[in-house]
Amino acid sequence: MESPHYDYYPQRKLALVLAPFSGGQGKSGVEKGPEYMLRQGLAHEIQELGWDVTKHEPLKALPESDEVQSGKVKNANLVGEATERIYRTNLEALNQDSFPLTLGGDHSIAMGTVSAVLGKHPDAGLLWIDAHADINTLQGTESGNLHGCPVSFLLGLNKEAPGKLSWVPSKLHPSKIVYIGLRDLDPPEKRIIKELGIKAFSMYHVDRYGINQVIEMALQHLGNGPVMCSYDVDAIDPQYVPATGTPVRGGLTLREALFLVERLAETGKLVALDVVEVNPQLATDDVHVVDTINAGCALARCALGETLL
Numbered sequence: 001m002e003s004p005h006y007d008y009y010p011q012r013k014l015a016l017v018l019a020p021f022s023g024g025q026g027k028s029g030v031e032k033g034p035e036y037m038l039r040q041g042l043a044h045e046i047q048e049l050g051w052d053v054t055k056h057e058p059l060k061a062l063p064e065s066d067e068v069q070s071g072k073v074k075n076a077n078l079v080g081e082a083t084e085r086i087y088r089t090n091l092e093a094l095n096q097d098s099f100p101l102t103l104g105g106d107h108s109i110a111m112g113t114v115s116a117v118l119g120k121h122p123d124a125g126l127l128w129i130d131a132h133a134d135i136n137t138l139q140g141t142e143s144g145n146l147h148g149c150p151v152s153f154l155l156g157l158n159k160e161a162p163g164k165l166s167w168v169p170s171k172l173h174p175s176k177i178v179y180i181g182l183r184d185l186d187p188p189e190k191r192i193i194k195e196l197g198i199k200a201f202s203m204y205h206v207d208r209y210g211i212n213q214v215i216e217m218a219l220q221h222l223g224n225g226p227v228m229c230s231y232d233v234d235a236i237d238p239q240y241v242p243a244t245g246t247p248v249r250g251g252l253t254l255r256e257a258l259f260l261v262e263r264l265a266e267t268g269k270l271v272a273l274d275v276v277e278v279n280p281q282l283a284t285d286d287v288h289v290v291d292t293i294n295a296g297c298a299l300a301r302c303a304l305g306e307t308l309l
């Protein structure tokens, strides 16, 4: 195993972007994710790994927004405002050669984080690790929750974005995203993935080929350029990560989950990471909180070189 090197961050600067946001779905508590992960000592742990850490809070004083209910989607203006702020903070970090580590918050925030990476690195590949594809369109969404839609916005699948969501640039090409961990897709999502020929490794593929082969195939598909990882903790089996809004049984083991980011770290090509959908309020006991927060923090540490020798 190669010792940790980050091709895009020779100075090892890291922007810790706190995104305590819950407007992309209906369950409160997911906005507490960043706070819990910080209380666990994550910032310090990352410093111990040799990173120079600066904290950013783009969602401070987010105004109560006036929602225009357009079609089925909820909180379009709020999600638009929050994601644009996250976008600006992340792009600024990237322009200062800092690795953006964004702690969610629900997965709608990836409209901001991914757009920033593609603004800086137009050739970047995106690894989306999730039980869900989050590729619902405004037409297709059943729930109206925007955390189920960020990929459709990034790909430009919605002709008219409602309200403040219109800022999202469609810079992602379907050949530049790979999914790992899928097991709960809505029927229209399956159709889109097939039609656009998007590379998707479901839990079936993880069982069939093993996690090692799956990540190799994913990396090969994305090519040799920079890679961003948007990690929804519900990709991991609820046995390890119970405190999340939309848990689905039959997920990654904790080791498989960590292995994915360890391998990404080893490539030296990782440019940004999101850790989203940690909802400490949904735990039924303290052990559930601890397990979930520990898993979220471990993902970040492993992606940042902890387990490389």
Ligand SMILES: NC(=[NH2+])NCCC[C@H](N)C(=O)O
Pocket: 106, 107, 108, 132, 134, 136, 141, 142, 143, 144, 145, 147, 148, 149, 184, 185, 186, 232, 234, 245, 246, 277
């Ligand atoms: N980021 C997530 N946890 N997304 C879950 C999405 C669930 C469902 N497909 C929906 O659109 O509502």
Ligand SMILES: [Mn+2]
Pocket: 130, 131, 132, 232, 234, 235, 246, 277
């Ligand atoms: Mn999910």
Ligand SMILES: [Mn+2]
Pocket: 107, 130, 132, 134, 147, 232, 277
């Ligand atoms: Mn997700």
